[in-house]
Amino acid sequence: MEVGTKDHAELAEIFNKDEERVNWHDETLWWIRAKRDKSVHQLPEWEALREAASNVKFNVLSHLNTYLEQFEAAAKANGVIVHWAADAKEHNEIVHGLLKENKVTQMVKSKSMLTEECHLNEYLATHGIEVIDSDLGERIVQLAGEPPSHIVLPCIHKKKEEIGDLFHMYLGTPSNMADPQFLTETARGSLRETFLTRKVALTGVNFAIAETGEFVVCTNEGNADMGAHLADVHIACMGIEKLIPKREHLGIFLRLLTRSATGQPITTYSSHFGKPREGQQMHLVLVDNGRSVQLGRKDFRNSLKCIRCGACMNTCPVYRRSGGHSYHTAVAGPIGSILAPNLDMKKYADLPFASTLCGSCSNVCPVKIDIHDQLYKWRQVLVKEGYAPTGKKIAMQVMATTLASPTLYHAAGKMGRATIKYAPFAVNNKLNAWYKEREMPAPPKESFGEWYAKNKK
């Protein structure tokens, strides 16, 4: 995930160098957003479902400790071994401990954004454990040595020709083969071998049910199930906010999740794991990693309602044109930009500013998170806490002083107009961020104040 010390704007600038690719990225994601709309409009009860989902999640957050204990007891009664991890480090150690206990050095993993957040693969690699990601998109970015750029569509930033080159290099396909059908078939063959030979499989969790102790994993590919059902040991990792109270609430969330994500009515597989298979070990790792802190931030706790559908990314004008990697965090886009500063304000101080605050994210969110309001609130917190970049701090200070004094304000207006008119080179240069990718507007002859003074009767 580390992309050095570059911030969102700098990373976006790199992505923006290839204009054709940016347009393609933008249009592809918008197409998915359109599919979501088409699917959603078929349900007259959609808004009522969102409202219900939001309220179920509010209930969960307000009783989270009780539900966690209820869930733990039920899962244990089902024969599941429950582990608790306070942070990413402890999570990684628990998983590594289980692998050591079972004397294995290879593991197959299906999609889990939590393990991305915890940098599990890197941690295990340093301990000599080989992890193979089995979701096709994740496998592709893994081969490329990159993190996923989108939580639902991990390699949405890659062209099929690049994927063909990766497969040629690592999976022995002929060169210049870029047909998606052919490439998928190749990955299927290669990963089937992996599924059949791994003793330990790790999966994520979409929902966990306090009432029954079961957990639900949703995939289209079937990779979570292929891994879990063929392995002797199944490890499932989840953030503590993934709980829902009762099984019947799945009816609401499974109707919302995939329609919001890709426009499908449901994922191909919605697997309900209750008890381990005979002879199988089933472990569940409950991870906090900053979530209990976020729960205590009144303005931001709402972000814990997220069900990771990715709709806010597909609709976001900034995400679509800057790419997931520009967010330099496991969960990109609008939701990632309100989750990341909770973990590290300094490192992610740039993200709440990577938004136009247009509000489209909040409008499509299936659990009604006020994403754009939280982005706005994070900006205030970050500036107050001193995490804003120096340039921005000085500019805001100058602006505050100018706006507070009518004399300064009028003088600055005049100067601005004169500068654009007589010395455009002073603003039309790369020191001015507003000049990037656009021309400065023609200066008006006079300000409104001057016009009003002349025209008032």
Added chain:
Amino acid sequence: MSSRDKILAAVAQNKPEAMPLPHIAPFKEIGYTDVIGQYETVLTAIGGKVHRVNNWDEIKTIVKEKYNAQNVRVLSLVPELDDVATSAYEINPAAHHLADVELALIKAHFGVAENGSVWVTEELLGHRAVPFICQHLAAVITSSNLVDTMHRAYMRIGLETYGWGAFIAGPSKTADIEQSLVLGAHGPRSMTVFVLQD
């Protein structure tokens, strides 16, 4: 203090004021006028196949047209269809012996009209891996066993206990490469549902 206790204490400390659960009863009233028609339309749209049949012989004919159990392995978990299968299922805790199954025939508890899925639990499958490891999957439901929405699906499941269960909607698929839809990612390349008139 263990991590468990630390997490629970922090959550208890930081959680907001208690909020009630919403009433979700009205969602359970939502339904379709033509439930089978809706089921057929949706499952077809997501890449599955639906056959409405009147008896077991019709299913056998359709299966035999495509799969010769002498040449490819057809696995049956449906006693009524054992004679079009290579062999009936034999209990074996290791699923690896299923790797060469071409077609798996299973029964499902019911179908869901809004999304084209069927609900299965492990008792119907012999092994949890069966509906994933086969190259093609066919499930049988009876026409009276269709529910309208997921709300009704969970009403029907209630608090029944199961070790493992799943909604399966169509063939395994991916669109990870440039959003081009490919059927047959890791699981079955096709999924057929026989709706048996009862």
